[in-house]
Amino acid sequence: MSKRVLMKGNEVIAEAAMRAGCRFYFGYPITPQTEIMHYMALMMNKVGGTFVQAESEVAAINMVYGAAAAGGRVLTSSSSPGISLKQEGISYIAGAELPAVVVNIVRAGPGLGGILPAQGDYFQATKGGGHGDYYNVVIAPASIQELYELTVEAFNIADKYRILVMILGDGTLGQMMEPVSYRDNEPMVIPDKPWAVTGRAGRTEHNTITSIYINPDDLEAKNRELQDKYSVIKKTEVRYEGLNLEDAEIVITAYGTCSRICRNVIRQASEEGIRVGMIRPITLWPFPSEIIAEVAKSEKTKAFLDIELNAGQMVEDVRLAVNGCKPVHFYGRMGGNLPSQKEILDQIRSIHKEVSK
Amino acid sequence: MSKRVLMKGNEVIAEAAMRAGCRFYFGYPITPQTEIMHYMALMMNKVGGTFVQAESEVAAINMVYGAAAAGGRVLTSSSSPGISLKQEGISYIAGAELPAVVVNIVRAGPGLGGILPAQGDYFQATKGGGHGDYYNVVIAPASIQELYELTVEAFNIADKYRILVMILGDGTLGQMMEPVSYRDNEPMVIPDKPWAVTGRAGRTEHNTITSIYINPDDLEAKNRELQDKYSVIKKTEVRYEGLNLEDAEIVITAYGTCSRICRNVIRQASEEGIRVGMIRPITLWPFPSEIIAEVAKSEKTKAFLDIELNAGQMVEDVRLAVNGCKPVHFYGRMGGNLPSQKEILDQIRSIHKEVSK
């Protein structure tokens, strides 16, 4: 680690991508992620990369498909409605097994909604979104330093598994400034991509990138390959942060901006004699189900409290992991509003009272 | 009931929509749902309705938004990739609380995939899809007669709750022919829509249809309203079919085309002395969690077996309902392939052996 600078979250994402060897950016402007695009417009030029403000979000994601198929490290970014427009392209990228990084600086929905922070796109990012059986790796940084580290990591994971990695942020994270330490020489290991469509390049045949399989057995085989890949990723790439898991009675689950508020509450609860821990998923998919299941089985654990900036989405994955072992409570705010520490503390007190009976 | 005719599933959807008073259709062609569009192109003309083949799926869903805002009964239809393109619009329709019906004749994905039947869009339809916290009512007919009944019902539910209703079918259902009995006079009760943007029309102010709320408190209030509406729908609109639930050891969960195969297997299993029942969700959202939870708690029930034409999607909702009470098994086929009766029977035998230990 060396260079330490104060930067805005959105700019850190862009800078991290550049350092990770990303040389293609395609996008269409939307608040609150426009700084990523702006930074890329300035910087790509200087490194001989390609920046295109496309005609639309649909155009941009298809350019991502093209540049990824040609072997480049590619980024697009948008915010909620723009990400919805990209769902067809995201499914195509999944089907064609292309590595790409997509940033969603989530805003409050549904529809046009507002531009304030939210986590209402959890389902879209981790399960639904486009059509067909596929998963994106979904990463949820919670600090500016993580935005740097995990953006670099996103490109590495994308290339390692030929998979789309989505970084889920929100306007708070994108607009906040914190110091970030960049490594002097980013140890970039961009792998060979012998599958890329780069002309014949000494091979006897052209490579082909496609997601069409007319024969159902071929398409089923491709789907089985995808599922096998997802199984490997579930085993290898789960990332989470655990706090006080050894002696917590109440375990908070929260990610991103929301987890920053919860972190402070833990201290306050402890001052009142309530032992609160936290599991902060860093990868939302693959989801840290195992650690949650393990903690759920512990006798010390009395209950879970899931906090989100939505009406309750990740809580389903928590419940699936807990699988009926312990009660799972939920508290959420919406519309761009954040829960206050007091609101969360009140939830904890009420749960504590109940489980102490 | 009276007129009984032999018709193709896709045409029945279109005919049912017309009978339900649908006078606006906007779409873009894609296999295997093109017959719906074709039928509408022919028929709308005759009843003074509006049919538009739009420039794209994105254009079509926004036309749906417009016509629904103006108070019309509106339909669009597509197949998986086309539905992905509509996700932004679908989220806007949810945010603006507009009634509309969207048909997805699902094909095998991800990406371009193939055109054969699949159920890989369950997550997209029931949870993810567009951005933000919203739900569509999702209906999964399993016969031609149901295509008629439930399409009519879809328009009624859409208007009753100002919500988007999605009909999930697949190519098998869309292309198959079965007899259908139409009611002589469809008892259409198209409700008044005093909220529609129809000019001032005697009111002192213009109505406004929008999903933008700049103030986070306003947007949160709107989201709470939506969640309240969803709670009512969950209480009132769940539909499912139960088979042999009173004495089944193994309970199959399956919907649509897939449930038709399972139905036959139940008989075969019974001949081998294995008591198999089935819960067939007709509404995928709201999901029949209560009946599943209830059956799960019964002592007779030893295990669940979820069968889908995908890698395992609805099974998550089954697991959430069962909540750890009983084991939940899954068997799926992909790529356009259907499970044979024998494959399912083998699954049942193997589960039966295990639970009989």
Add this chain to the structure above:
Amino acid sequence: MSKRVLMKGNEVIAEAAMRAGCRFYFGYPITPQTEIMHYMALMMNKVGGTFVQAESEVAAINMVYGAAAAGGRVLTSSSSPGISLKQEGISYIAGAELPAVVVNIVRAGPGLGGILPAQGDYFQATKGGGHGDYYNVVIAPASIQELYELTVEAFNIADKYRILVMILGDGTLGQMMEPVSYRDNEPMVIPDKPWAVTGRAGRTEHNTITSIYINPDDLEAKNRELQDKYSVIKKTEVRYEGLNLEDAEIVITAYGTCSRICRNVIRQASEEGIRVGMIRPITLWPFPSEIIAEVAKSEKTKAFLDIELNAGQMVEDVRLAVNGCKPVHFYGRMGGNLPSQKEILDQIRSIHKEVSK
């Protein structure tokens, strides 16, 4: 003639189209023609017609193609930049020989320019525009009453020759109010369209509407047919208004809004003893070349003065008609500015001085 009402030009175009049996309108909003669209949005609904605000101007003109191919009377309207976007579609309509009416309420260009009146699209309308050898009939009304009469006529000519008719107006004409007398019962004679694609409808084969001809001999034959049609139209459909042609020394050529100013100048010039006449082309294509050539050959005629709201476009057609017989002068204003009567009078005086030498 009977009903006499005071109306805005843009609304008169829309009303006239409705009276002419136009039942399809496709467009995209742009100042200063939006009242046409607005009127159509209100009215189409009431007569069971179809109004679509399309995704773009490109979408709209292709919908015009479709509805015209199906035999409808179809209108689209836009202003200069929007008309440029429609050029591909206009060429396709010409190639497929479809009847359609396109209104261009011209604004000052090039590019985004301004929204004030101009005549800078004369070349685009009469010659260039789209690719390939084709002509549109181009009509330039100069009063509100003419907007009515000529819009009706536009639909008749379109159907008679299976040709696109463009109505060129400008913001002055579109926004001004004058009394207009509507005929009680518009004597609509919408011809049979046995070529339309309306399903087989008793014919042994489907009709086909296309502009593709792979074999060059076929395409040349189609082009010869088009040229033959254009020859007939040039002989039959030329419309112009002549003023004082019998004894004018100086003959003004001007059309549309601009001709209204010139008309007043003639009187003023006459008071100074200068005999000025005017040829006002009503059809810009076919152009009234014959009357101009004839007047040019008259001994009384000393010179022509062409006045336009552009840098000199129609003046080329005047020069081609005059063919060197007499001097042809030009005076134009641009950017949304109109020439004053004094400016024109000064031009006349100066020409008069020269020709009187």
Add this chain to the structure above:
Amino acid sequence: MSKRVLMKGNEVIAEAAMRAGCRFYFGYPITPQTEIMHYMALMMNKVGGTFVQAESEVAAINMVYGAAAAGGRVLTSSSSPGISLKQEGISYIAGAELPAVVVNIVRAGPGLGGILPAQGDYFQATKGGGHGDYYNVVIAPASIQELYELTVEAFNIADKYRILVMILGDGTLGQMMEPVSYRDNEPMVIPDKPWAVTGRAGRTEHNTITSIYINPDDLEAKNRELQDKYSVIKKTEVRYEGLNLEDAEIVITAYGTCSRICRNVIRQASEEGIRVGMIRPITLWPFPSEIIAEVAKSEKTKAFLDIELNAGQMVEDVRLAVNGCKPVHFYGRMGGNLPSQKEILDQIRSIHKEVSK
């Protein structure tokens, strides 16, 4: 001159553009110009330039606008229908006075037409096309060597005058192979572009590129500036080739592919004792009116014969230049057909007979 290679016309255009310092290409595929795009896709990558296959022709021309505004040398290419789609953008580029090069490998129209050579887009290229009063410089090469020389020249003229230069070719020229001699070191003089939008870059204010002028006096002033620029170009940049002009009785006017056929006919006519010359416009705009007017006034000249691959377009400019001095005949072929030498010779014989009376 040095490197002499055998290359296809379309590739020569692309190679010439690269040598002229073009580092931005935006396009959308269409026959018969796709080799230009293909070559650019391969080469841009190698020189750190930018190649984008855009979502549509409309997207591509607006990307041209953007890159040109930023000071780059930019190329797009298409064929007739695709060029029609670009007309709005072309007018915007004219209004914003941006340098750019657009290649139109013309195919036979109108509409979809065919893919064989034609010259039916002369009017569109030289007069009409987009809206408003503007001109493009239009260059019509007639050999592979000229494709090289004039493409380089196109970029120089574009930058010199901040104007769009269109290169008009056709499929014959684009697909034919001839030897081409490249200069060893292209003497590139890419001028400074202090007007470009490159960030503030030491200036006190940002540059602005726009074509909007709300105030009519401002817009008229901008239009006068444009017209003044066009006057300078008309004086300075006219290019043509003259053959046997000193003693020709009959003067052919023809450009591009078509002029190659005419060239051979001159020899044949001379063997029959008919003295035929040719004026081959190399710039179609500015048009070589002066030399035509001069030749027309010569006593030796008896008549003009204009030959085009269309229904008669350039012939209007010939007539305007001749201005009634001498008869101007026209002979054209359409649909992708070329006139044979015999056909042209027959025209010459018939004219010769008439003028010899």
